Structures are given as structure tokens and as C-alpha cells.
Amino acid sequence: MLNYVIRRILATIPVMAVVALFVFSLLYIAPGDPAAVIAGDQATPADVERIRASLGLDRPFLIRFGEWVWQILHADLGTSIFTNLPVAAMIAQRIEPTLSLMAVTLVFAVSIAVPIGVVAAWRADTIIDRAIMAFAVLGFSVPVFVIGYLLAYVFALQLDWLPVQGYTPLSEGLEPWIENLILPALALGCVYIALIARTTRAAMLEVLQQDYIRTARAKGIGQPGILFVHALKNAAVPIVTVIGIGIALLIGGAVVTETVFAIPGVGRLTVDAILRRDYPVIQGVVLLFSFIYVVVNLLIDLLYTVLDPRIRY
Amino acid sequence: MTPPPVITAAAPDSFTTAMAPDLIASAPDLPDLFRPVRLRRGLWGFARRHPAIAIGGALVLAMLLIALFAPWLGTVDPTALAPARRTREPSAAYWFGSDMLGRDIYSRVLYGTRVSLAVGFSVAILASLAGLTIGLVSGFIRRADGLIMRVMDGLMSIPPILLAVALMALTRGSVGNVITAITIAEIPRVSRLVRSVVLSLREQPYVDAAVAAGTRTPMIILRHILPNTLAPMTVQATYVCASAMIVEAILSFIGAGTPPTIPSWGNIMAEGRALWQVKPYIVFFPAAFLSVTVLAVNLLGDGLRDALDPRMAKRL
Numbered sequence: 001m002l003n004y005v006i007r008r009i010l011a012t013i014p015v016m017a018v019v020a021l022f023v024f025s026l027l028y029i030a031p032g033d034p035a036a037v038i039a040g041d042q043a044t045p046a047d048v049e050r051i052r053a054s055l056g057l058d059r060p061f062l063i064r065f066g067e068w069v070w071q072i073l074h075a076d077l078g079t080s081i082f083t084n085l086p087v088a089a090m091i092a093q094r095i096e097p098t099l100s101l102m103a104v105t106l107v108f109a110v111s112i113a114v115p116i117g118v119v120a121a122w123r124a125d126t127i128i129d130r131a132i133m134a135f136a137v138l139g140f141s142v143p144v145f146v147i148g149y150l151l152a153y154v155f156a157l158q159l160d161w162l163p164v165q166g167y168t169p170l171s172e173g174l175e176p177w178i179e180n181l182i183l184p185a186l187a188l189g190c191v192y193i194a195l196i197a198r199t200t201r202a203a204m205l206e207v208l209q210q211d212y213i214r215t216a217r218a219k220g221i222g223q224p225g226i227l228f229v230h231a232l233k234n235a236a237v238p239i240v241t242v243i244g245i246g247i248a249l250l251i252g253g254a255v256v257t258e259t260v261f262a263i264p265g266v267g268r269l270t271v272d273a274i275l276r277r278d279y280p281v282i283q284g285v286v287l288l289f290s291f292i293y294v295v296v297n298l299l300i301d302l303l304y305t306v307l308d309p310r311i312r313y
Numbered sequence: 314m315t316p317p318p319v320i321t322a323a324a325p326d327s328f329t330t331a332m333a334p335d336l337i338a339s340a341p342d343l344p345d346l347f348r349p350v351r352l353r354r355g356l357w358g359f360a361r362r363h364p365a366i367a368i369g370g371a372l373v374l375a376m377l378l379i380a381l382f383a384p385w386l387g388t389v390d391p392t393a394l395a396p397a398r399r400t401r402e403p404s405a406a407y408w409f410g411s412d413m414l415g416r417d418i419y420s421r422v423l424y425g426t427r428v429s430l431a432v433g434f435s436v437a438i439l440a441s442l443a444g445l446t447i448g449l450v451s452g453f454i455r456r457a458d459g460l461i462m463r464v465m466d467g468l469m470s471i472p473p474i475l476l477a478v479a480l481m482a483l484t485r486g487s488v489g490n491v492i493t494a495i496t497i498a499e500i501p502r503v504s505r506l507v508r509s510v511v512l513s514l515r516e517q518p519y520v521d522a523a524v525a526a527g528t529r530t531p532m533i534i535l536r537h538i539l540p541n542t543l544a545p546m547t548v549q550a551t552y553v554c555a556s557a558m559i560v561e562a563i564l565s566f567i568g569a570g571t572p573p574t575i576p577s578w579g580n581i582m583a584e585g586r587a588l589w590q591v592k593p594y595i596v597f598f599p600a601a602f603l604s605v606t607v608l609a610v611n612l613l614g615d616g617l618r619d620a621l622d623p624r625m626a627k628r629l
Contacts, residue, residue, distance in 0.1 A: 014463050015467050015470055018463060018468070019468075019470055019471055022468065023471075026480065037483060137612065137615065138608065140555075140607075141604055141607040141611050142604045142607075143562055143563065143603060143604065145562075145566055145582065145600075149596050149597075150600075153593055251474075251475065253474075255475070256566065259566070259586075260586075270478065274482055274567060282478060282479050282482050283479065286475045286478075286479050289471075290472070294470045297470075
């Protein structure tokens with residue numbers, strides 16, 4: 001077991017190395033002169049040279065890459081071209097709203113998606129099942145910002161139940177914090193709910209046909225007990241896997257959701273960086289979120305042995 | 314075919330009727346197990362058997378026609394400015410209203426169909442071709458497999474939208490660059506799928522037989538492997554197309570996509586962003602078109618999946 005944990009942790013190193021190499025070499029393999037693109041159309045040749053030097057484009061690729069990796073290992077993500085502040089500090093300043101949004105979305109999406117997926121499998125091929133699956137197709141099809149505007153229009157502008165936009169830090173109290181996050185989390189969660197509900201249904205359908213479910217029913221265990229204890233436990237591995245993979249959707253969607261609801265998080269930082277073509281910031285954000293994604297999926301891999309003791313490495 | 318005699322319970326039988334007339338009378342009519350086969354032919358029959366393909370396909374076709382015939386559908390120049398008539402509500406003159414520069418939103422939305430479909434279809438085709446090549450190489454050349462799959466793992470751990478954002482930040486905005494960026498983000502998923510299909514096909518007896526008969530590897534790929542990857546690839550391509558259209562709209566919406574001079578649904582929504590609380594229709598119309606188009610492509614994909622792989626149909 002310990003052997004497996006160590007091997008699995010070591011296996012993430014090449015993955016992160018590919019991510020780092022890719023994000024870094026983009027500067028070199030992008031068509032045209034990235035320094036000129038970043039400097040913009042009104043830049044003087046001197047500006048372009050300054051940006052070229054600050055990106056290290058005037059030095060050999062391998063030396064520059066080595067230095068850069070060394071910096072990252074010391075938690076130094078470089079310096080913003082636009083503000084001259086360290087990227088790590090800029091991200092740290094903005095991380096709270098983004099993590100809050102993602103955490104709230106995760107909790108509420110899982111607590112909706114898993115039960116409706118279970119019910120869809122239980123009532124397979126009935127009108128309830130059809131309705132839930134139709135909702136799942138809709139969830140995949142309606143983009144996150146469309147849902148965001150729709151929710152904000154109905155629940156904030158028309159009904160006036162919740163704030164339209166903005167963010168209140170957690171330090172100012174739980175209620176205003178959660179109030180501001182309900183609509184964004186609902187919008188961001190739709191795709192995620194659709195994904196998890198679909199997978200839950202498929203995994204449950206498979207498990208419900210097993211002999212031990214029949215045995216459980218014969219023993220006289222009630223329907224909820226069979227569904228949520230016996231079956232769900234055995235369907236847990238694919239469900240947890242898709243929850244981990246879906247984090248990528250949350251990360252990408254957070255950028256857009258923060259724009260729609262004017263949440264001052266890392267997503268807004270990214271959008272501002274795109275407009276100013278502040279590549280070091282974008283690079284830092286991509287690296288950080290890829291790292292979070294890899295770590296989350298590593299933890300889920302390790303969780304398998306807990307969820308299903310039959311899995312042995 | 315004549316139905317077997319045991320099926321119908323309502324048949325009068327003097328012996329049993331005499332024994333227990335009430336029982337027979339209350340016995341339910343059993344369903345006829347061998348219903349006469351009604352052959353459904355033609356377009357209508359196809360639509361009845363595959364409603365998802367029919368509805369999705371019809372909607373995609375409608376969008377294609379809108380894209381092709383945009384200039385003749387009562388549109389005006391989608392980039393023509395009219396500052397004096399800005400932010401008009403939807404009316405007879407401006408069917409979907411006008412934006413803050415006085416441009417006709419109806420015309421812009423119709424022309425925007427072109428960008429979305431071009432990006433969706435191009436990415437689907439390019440990512441499928443690239444994924445097919447990489448998946449085949451990876452599935453057949455064992456030495457390359459490890460390296461290729463590590464690279465794909467790495468690319469897959471960058472959330473697709475962030476990957477596309479990073480690529481777009483370094484290039485000048487153009488539809489071609491948007492297509493390239495989204496294609497690169499989609500390739501890993503397609504190659505993974507092809508590789509897994511190839512690996513399972515390699516174990517099939519008919520491939521062993523072909524190898525034993527002395528068939529060369531290129532011929533095996535062409536004859537036995539490639540045709541069998543087509544069905545899952547087609548289904549995957551529709552999902553790639555749907556996701557590419559969403560990503561294009563998102564990129565344009567956050568200012569990293571199609572240049573603002575080209576009307577695309579994401580751009581129209583980006584321009585309507587500042588005003589959406591007072592003029593929600595600017596955002597509403599492109600959003601509705603985008604959602605319906607993506608829904609249509611997804612329906613088409615689900616329908617194709619069910620039709621091409623009945624085993625999957627039961628599970629998802």
C-alpha cells in the first residue's frame with residue numbers, strides 16, 4: 001500500500017513536467033514574435049526589447065527553462081509585465097473568492113447530483129428518469145454564462161431575492177458570503193450536476209442488477225437502504241472518479257462565472273491579464289490550476305482503496 | 314409468422330370455462346408476444362426509430378442553412394454602425410433590437426452562426442484526424458506509447474479553457490487561431506479514445522487470424538482497425554463539436570477569442586455584458602441561439618451513440 005502511494009505520487013512528476021514544459025515552450029513555439037504580440041500595436045521597438053528581456057526570450061531555451069523551473073520550485077511564479085508585482089502574490093490576493101466559489105459549487109452539486117442519479121437509476125425508463133436525463137442533456141448544452149445571466153435576471157433582478165453581483169469575504173460573516181455565492185454556484189454547477197448525475201445513474205444501473213442486491217431485498221431491507229447503502233457504496237468508484245475529472249469543468253467555468261457575477265477572483269485576474277496580454281500571470285494561473293487538478297485526482301486515486309477494499313495494489 | 318397458441322388467454326375453451334368461468338373472465342389479456350412486424354421505411358420511419366438523430370439533425374441543418382443564407386434572410390450589414398439608433402428594443406425594424414453602437418443584433422446573430430459552426434466543425438474534423446493518427450501510432454508502436462501517453466496525460470491535466478486561453482494570449486486573435494487553440498485542447502481526449510479502441514481491437518481473433526495469414530501491419534490497420542474506430546470516433550466528434558462551440562463563445566466572451574470586428578455569439582454577448590441589467594435582450598438572443606445549436610449537436614451525438622452502439626445505449 002505504502003509502496004503504491006509513493007509510486008502514485010512519483011507518477012505525477014512527469015505529468016507536471018509536461019504541463020510546465022508545454023506552458024513554458026508556448027512562448028517559443030507560438031507563431032510570430034510573442035514579445036511583439038504582448039507589447040501591442042502601439043509599442044516602440046524599445047518596449048518590445050524590454051518585454052523580450054523580461055520574458056528571458058533573449059537567452060537560450062534550456063538555460064531559461066532550467067532557471068524558470070528552479071524559481072517555480074521555490075514558489076516564485078515570475079513577475080507580471082503590467083503591474084511588476086510577483087504573480088504568486090497577485091494570485092494569493094485573489095484566491096479566496098475562487099476557492100469559495102468552487103468549494104460551494106462542489107458541495108451543492110454533489111449533494112444534488114448523486115441523489116437524482118440514484119433516483120433515475122431506481123426509476124429507470126420511467127418519466128422521472130427521462131426528465132432527469134433530459135435535464136442532464138440540457139445541462140451539457142446550455143453554456144455556464146447563459147445560465148448565469150438567466151439566474152441573475154430571474155432571481156436577482158425580477159424577484160430581488162439575492163444580490164445580482166459581487167462578493168463578500170468569509171471574514172465578514174457566513175450569511176452574506178453564502179448569499180453572494182448561491183447564484184454563481186448554481187450557474188457553475190449545472191454542467192457538473194449533469195455529468196455526475198449521468199455517471200451515477202449508469203454506475204447504479206450496473207450495480208442494481210447484481211446478485212447481492214437481490215439478496216439484500218430478500219433479507220427485507222427497505223428500498224432506501226438498498227439504494228443508498230448497498231448499491232451506492234458499490235457504485236462509488238466511477239462516481240468519485242467523475243467528480244475528480246469534473247474539477248476541470250469547474251476551473252474553466254469559474255473564469256466565466258466570475259466575469260458574469262463580477263467576483264474579484266483568479267478568474268477576473270485571468271481575464272484582465274488576457275486584455276493586457278500579461279503572459280506571466282496567465283502562465284502562473286494555468287500552472288497553479290493544473291497542479292490543483294493533478295493533486296485532487298491523485299487524492300481520489302488514493303481514495304479508491306478506502307472506497308473499495310477489493311482494490312489492492 | 315403464426316403466434317404460438319399459449320399466448321392468448323381470452324380464447325374460449327369449453328373445458329376451462331366450465332371449470333371456473335370467473336377466473337377466466339378476470340384473467341388479464343396477456344400481451345401478444347409476437348406483434349406483427351410493421352416495417353417502417355423512409356424518412357418518417359427513420360425519425361420514429363431515432364428521434365434524437367432526427368431532431369438534432371434537423372436543427373443542425375437549420376443552423377447550417379441560416380449560416381449559408383445569412384445575407385438573404387432579411388439581414389443588413391452586421392457591422393454597420395448607427396450611433397443615433399443605439400440600444401433600441403426589439404421591434405419591427407430591429408427584430409432583436411440594436412446594440413450600443415446601433416448595430417442590428419438580428420443580423421449579427423445570424424452572421425454569428427457562421428463563426429460558431431465553422432469553429433465547431435473545423436475543430437471536430439481536425440481533432441478527430443489528429444487524434445486518430447496519434448491514437449493509432451500509440452496503439453501500434455509500443456515504444457512510442459509510453460511517451461505519447463505521458464504527453465497526453467500532461468495536456469489533459471490543463472483545464473481545456475485555460476489551455477486555450479494560454480494559447481490565445483500569445484497569438485493575434487483570429488478565427489484560425491481560435492480553431493487551432495481549441496483543437497490542441499481537444500486532441501488528448503480523442504487520442505485516448507482511439508488508443509483504447511485500438512488496444513481492444515488488437516486482441517480480436519480476426520486480427521490474430523490476419524496476422525497469422527501474413528497480412529502486413531498497414532493493411533491490418535486499414536482493413537480491420539480503422540473501420541471499427543469509425544463509429545466511436547463519429548460519436549466523439551459530435552461531442553467535440555459541441556464543446557468547441559461552447560469554448561469559442563467563452564473565449565470570445567472573455568476577450569480571448571474571435572476578434573471583436575467579426576460578429577460571433579460570444580462577441581455579441583461580451584458587448585452586451587456592460588448593459589445586461591437594463592438591456593438584457595442583447596445577451597439573450599445570441600445566448601439562445603448558442604444553447605439551441607449546442608443542444609442540437611449533443612442530441613445528434615446521443616442519437617448516434619445509441620444507434621451505433623446499442624450496448625452503450627442501455628447504460629448511459
